[in-house]
Amino acid sequence: MKVNSIDRNWNQGTFERTGIATDMALQGNGMFILEKNGQKFFTRAGNFSFDGNGTLVNSQNGARVKGKLATLDGVIPPGSNLEDITIDPARKLPAKATTEIGWNGNLSANSSLTRSENFVETGVLSTTMGATDSFVDTHSVYNDNGVEYKVKVTYTKDQTTPHTFTASWELLDANSAPLSTPVTGTKVITFDTNGNLATIGGLPPSDTNLINVTDVASKINLNIDPRAVKEAAQNSTISSTVDGGREPNIVNGTLTIFDSLGNSHTLTLKFTKTTSNGWNWNANVPAGTGSLVQNSGTISFNTDGSIAGITPSPTMLGFTPGNGAANQNISLDFGKNFSGITQTSSGSAVSPSTQNGTAAASLLNLNVDQYGNIVGVFSNGESQNLAQVMVANFNNLNGLINAGDNMFTVGANSGAPMYGEPGESSRTTVNSGALEQSNVDLSEEFTKMIVSQRGFQANARVITTADNLLQEITQLVR
Numbered sequence: 001m002k003v004n005s006i007d008r009n010w011n012q013g014t015f016e017r018t019g020i021a022t023d024m025a026l027q028g029n030g031m032f033i034l035e036k037n038g039q040k041f042f043t044r045a046g047n048f049s050f051d052g053n054g055t056l057v058n059s060q061n062g063a064r065v066k067g068k069l070a071t072l073d074g075v076i077p078p079g080s081n082l083e084d085i086t087i088d089p090a091r092k093l094p095a096k097a098t099t100e101i102g103w104n105g106n107l108s109a110n111s112s113l114t115r116s117e118n119f120v121e122t123g124v125l126s127t128t129m130g131a132t133d134s135f136v137d138t139h140s141v142y143n144d145n146g147v148e149y150k151v152k153v154t155y156t157k158d159q160t161t162p163h164t165f166t167a168s169w170e171l172l173d174a175n176s177a178p179l180s181t182p183v184t185g186t187k188v189i190t191f192d193t194n195g196n197l198a199t200i201g202g203l204p205p206s207d208t209n210l211i212n213v214t215d216v217a218s219k220i221n222l223n224i225d226p227r228a229v230k231e232a233a234q235n236s237t238i239s240s241t242v243d244g245g246r247e248p249n250i251v252n253g254t255l256t257i258f259d260s261l262g263n264s265h266t267l268t269l270k271f272t273k274t275t276s277n278g279w280n281w282n283a284n285v286p287a288g289t290g291s292l293v294q295n296s297g298t299i300s301f302n303t304d305g306s307i308a309g310i311t312p313s314p315t316m317l318g319f320t321p322g323n324g325a326a327n328q329n330i331s332l333d334f335g336k337n338f339s340g341i342t343q344t345s346s347g348s349a350v351s352p353s354t355q356n357g358t359a360a361a362s363l364l365n366l367n368v369d370q371y372g373n374i375v376g377v378f379s380n381g382e383s384q385n386l387a388q389v390m391v392a393n394f395n396n397l398n399g400l401i402n403a404g405d406n407m408f409t410v411g412a413n414s415g416a417p418m419y420g421e422p423g424e425s426s427r428t429t430v431n432s433g434a435l436e437q438s439n440v441d442l443s444e445e446f447t448k449m450i451v452s453q454r455g456f457q458a459n460a461r462v463i464t465t466a467d468n469l470l471q472e473i474t475q476l477v478r
Helices: 442-476
Strands: 015-017 024-027 031-036 039-043 048-050 056-058 064-069 100-106 118-126 135-142 148-157 164-173 178-191 197-200 211-215 220-232 237-242 250-258 264-275 278-284 291-293 296-301 307-311 316-320 328-333 349-355 361-368 373-378 383-389 391-393 401-404 407-409 418-420 429-432 434-436
Touching: 024 031, 100 250, 118 135, 118 148, 135 237, 148 220, 164 211, 164 220, 178 211, 178 220, 197 220, 250 349, 361 383, 361 429
Parallel strands: 024 434, 100 328, 118 220
Antiparallel strands: 015 434, 024 429, 031 039, 031 064, 031 391, 039 407, 048 056, 056 064, 064 383, 100 349, 118 237, 135 148, 148 164, 164 178, 178 197, 211 220, 250 264, 264 278, 278 296, 291 316, 296 307, 316 328, 361 373, 373 383, 391 418, 401 407
16 A cells, blocks of 8 residues: 655635734635745735744745845835845824815805994983083904904094984904004094984994994904994993804815924804805914915805905915925815805805825834735824745646645646735735635545545455465365
């Protein structure tokens, strides 16, 4: 009795999960490529790990796994030039300054204009007000860009002409301080004998004859409407509302951008409505963190809510960090047609969709995808390809020569190895965190062993029977 042959079973084995990223199993007919002492070996066993030099090796015998290293930008080079896969565990990503920001969202078509338009006053001016007496009323107002100012109105009584007052107004900043160039104005108002407002500037009050507050520099243009103010023999008391008490329409979008040193900065874009289909945008950063140029413009919309035009175009924001980092230009992409920002009846909400800047980061972890790409995960949340494991295919796997340790070498009948990328030029893919188990069916092999054993026992019985026959023959002589 002799062994007829020993055949290898190249059928796909089952996978056992290990949870170790560098353990890899192959789905398909490909084989990992190893090198040891200058000789190439091929294996299905993917129990790999990184040695002290950061090189990916076979954990059992130290053979180096072959593949391709990515460029510093994370690009895997084309071709099949094999290299050792060595990854520095102290690898870092340099900081990348933000140069592009994409925006999306909606600006509500039902929004009222941001600019304050009507400053309405209600109350009483006293007929007994003295020469040194006055009444002051102050209220916040906003321009097209949503910048807050205050309008201060002071009423004084003319001591020589009955029922006559002077309404003086002054435009102040948000902290009630005078502007660097004072913006002021006056109007004489009179009341009839019933205490009702009779004239403004000598003309009857009307929607077109009110007290106008205009300043080109601060972009303020509104009317003070005193038609609900009366004159009476009681203490002066006046209250004011602006545009019926509505809040100014300001839509903000905020994100973090990065300079060339990796420092983070908060950038806020403010959108304010100026016409039915027109909005202003203004960008700003907190005081002391840098400065912006070309930081404002407009967006107009079509009647269907899609973008009609953007100024300036292209929209480029200049940012000077002021901390030793380089000046940078940031492209703002508000979209096109119905992509990006729209103006529909939905509520207003605008947010950044993309930005390409990052802080400097160190390597935290590694993952391997189905294409054999070893992907580094960095402390800033970015991922980058570091290397790719390559595989080899053979025309005749049974022609490979067993070299031990689950490794094989090229044989005369195997054909030359064909190197390729998993999932691309090769039909083989990689399963990370798993190992391929033996594809031997133990129950079937034990059954065959039992059958062989019984066959041997049957053959042995033939010899015993023949011996008994010969023994009987020799005893016939006696």
